[in-house]
Amino acid sequence: MPVAATNSESAMQQVLDNLGSLPSATGAAELDLIFLRGIMESPIVRSLAKAHERLEETKLEAVRDNNLELVQEILRDLAQLAEQSSTAAELAHILQEPHFQGVTFRVEGGELVIARILHGGMVAQQGLLHVGDIIKEVNGQPVGSDPRALQELLRSASGSVILKILPSYQEPHLPRQVFVKCHFDYDPARDSLIPCKEAGLRFSAGDLLQIVNQDDANWWQACHVEGGSAGLIPSQLLEEKRKAFVKRDLELTPTSGTLCGSLSGKKKKRMMYLTTKNAEFDRHELLIYEEVACMPPFRRKTLVLIGAQGVGRRSLKNKLIMWDPDRYGTTVPYTSRRPKDSEREGQGYSFVSRAEMEADIRAGRYLEHGEYEGNLYGTRIDSIRGVVAAGKVCVLDVNPQAVKVLRTAEFVPYVVFIEAPDFETLRAMNRAALESGVSTKQLTEADLRRTVEESSRIQRGYGHYFDLSLVNSNLERTFRELQAAMEKLRTEPQWVPVSWVY
Structure with a gap:
């Protein structure tokens, strides 16, 4: 046929x-x-x-x-x-994929030098060319220092292509495996500095990347830990230079009632909470990359609940402790005021003199502290250690700045942000709490808007510390989600700051 x-x-x-x-x-x-x-x-x-x-x-x-x-x-x-x-x-x-952008060149000393080989591309897999090699000839024809001459020679070539190179004689070395958590969004298509937009790797804040090449001071090669080919990303140094002079305001308006459970009821004057080692770098901290390591499942020592006032952190903490008191515990706050007739030491508060408390504050023994109506209140770091030593996860609802102190290998915190729902949902929740008798305080529109706005500020300023974010539009559902997240820690690998491991 x-x-x-x-x-x-x-x-x-x-x-x-x-x-x-x-x-x-x-x-x-x-x-x-x-x-x-x-x-x-x-x-x-x-x-x-x-x-x-x-x-x-x-x-x-x-x-x-x-x-x-x-x-x-x-x-x-x-x-x-x-x-x-x-x-x-x-x-x-x-x-x-960036396989089609496998090699880039630079002119150095009148020679055509291989400047970069993209990880995972065909050239890298063959292993015949290396960064620093000088291209001398193509099929016997000299290329000089003009990349266009190389292009013309390759265009006219047929069959096999023979390259004559002057090798860089660099000693091969196994690169250290480096993994990072990204703290900003990056789109190479919108980056005017990247040498090749098509070779760039796009990522979002919170993504985990493996850094496969750091030879270039300005452009690293990385790939997503889930898989995929490598691409170019700005190095830590380059992104620091870009962001160094960007004005950022991470300050949060201090609010009352975020430290001690007894501060509720009638209107109170504003308090300023201070944390141990509250560094000035809050205003200058650059959120770029954080090196992390993958750990097998393990139990965290502390669970830190962060959120705006009135968003339900304390309710979630109490529900968790009541649900499993053998597994979860919390600290007893310290105060310099005298106990009331009905109060007992260690039940609600631990009572110390003002002089003693001031001395301990100066010595850095408090995670956070504040003053209300002439009396000091605070959370001692030793009280957290005591809960952990008893074999329990210490549940804390603290000021966001306290996370910097807790985020160490000693306390290995799991940080959960309790996010406020939208304004209408928050108002409906307050109305339902009033009708059921759970709450006796009706929040004004100004109170509700303040909660929503404060929640947004906390998320913007401290979001890079969060392991999990939960929108508390329903307390029971949010509690179940929190339970599930804590159980998952016991069964799945965890990415943690590398400083906790090495």
Whole structure:
């Protein structure tokens, strides 16, 4: 059954016509014909035929001036097919990987030097070229120091390509595995400094990356821990330079009632809470990358609940302790005021003299402290150690700045942000609490808006410390989510700051 055709597409059509003219078949032969017709009518095969025609019209070139435009054109052609075919979708994905941007060059001392080899690309996998190698000749022709000369030589080459290089003679070394948690969003398409936008790696705040190459002081190579090819990201140094002079305000308006459980009821004057080692770098801290390590499942020593006043942190803490008092505990706050007749030492408060408390504050023995109506209140760090020593997870609802003190290998905290719901939901929750008798205070619109705004400020200023965020629009549902998260810590690996491990 000879086929005479002037091009690939018409040849395919003639094959289909010939298949249609064959006598009917039965059984396996009929199934084979159906299968063959299905292949020939596939849009993928037709697209390949069109590509074949275009390749026959012009010589296949190793390098073209418009390689990027050509890839983009192919991707546009594949866009519709990708919605119908997984094969086309996979091809489109491959074409968007940085394998096509495998090597970059720089001119140094009149020589053409390999400046970068992207990790995971074909050149890197072959291992024949290395950063620092000097390209001298292509198929016996010198390239000099002009990258365009190299391009022309590769374009005119046919068959195998022989490179003559002057190796860099760098001693091979196994790079240390480095993993980081990102604290900012990055889109290479919007970065005017990146040397090759198509080779960049996009990521969002909270993503985990493996740094695979740090040879370039300004551009690291990294990939997502979930997998995928490597790409360029700005180095810590480069991003610090970019952000060093960006004015940032992380200060939060201090609020009453965030320290001690007894501070409720009538209106109180504003208090200023201070934390141990409350560094000035709050205002200048640059959120870029944080090196982390993956640990097998383990129990955290502290659970820290962060959130705006009135968002339900204390209710969640009390529910957790009542649910499993053998597993969870909390501290007893200290105060310099005298006990009331009905109060007993260690039940609600531990009572000490003002002089003693001031001395301990100066000695850095308090996680946080504040003053209300002439009396001092605070949380001693030793009281946290006491709960942990008793074999319990110490549950704390503290000021956000206290997280910096707790976030160490000694306390290994799991930090949960209890986020305020939207204004209308918060108002409905307050109304329901009043009707059920759970609360006796009706919040004004100003109170509700203050809670929502404070919640947003905390999230902006301290979000990089959070391991989990829960919107408390329903206390029971939020409590179940908190329980589930704590159980997960006992069964799944955890990414933690590398300082906790080494």
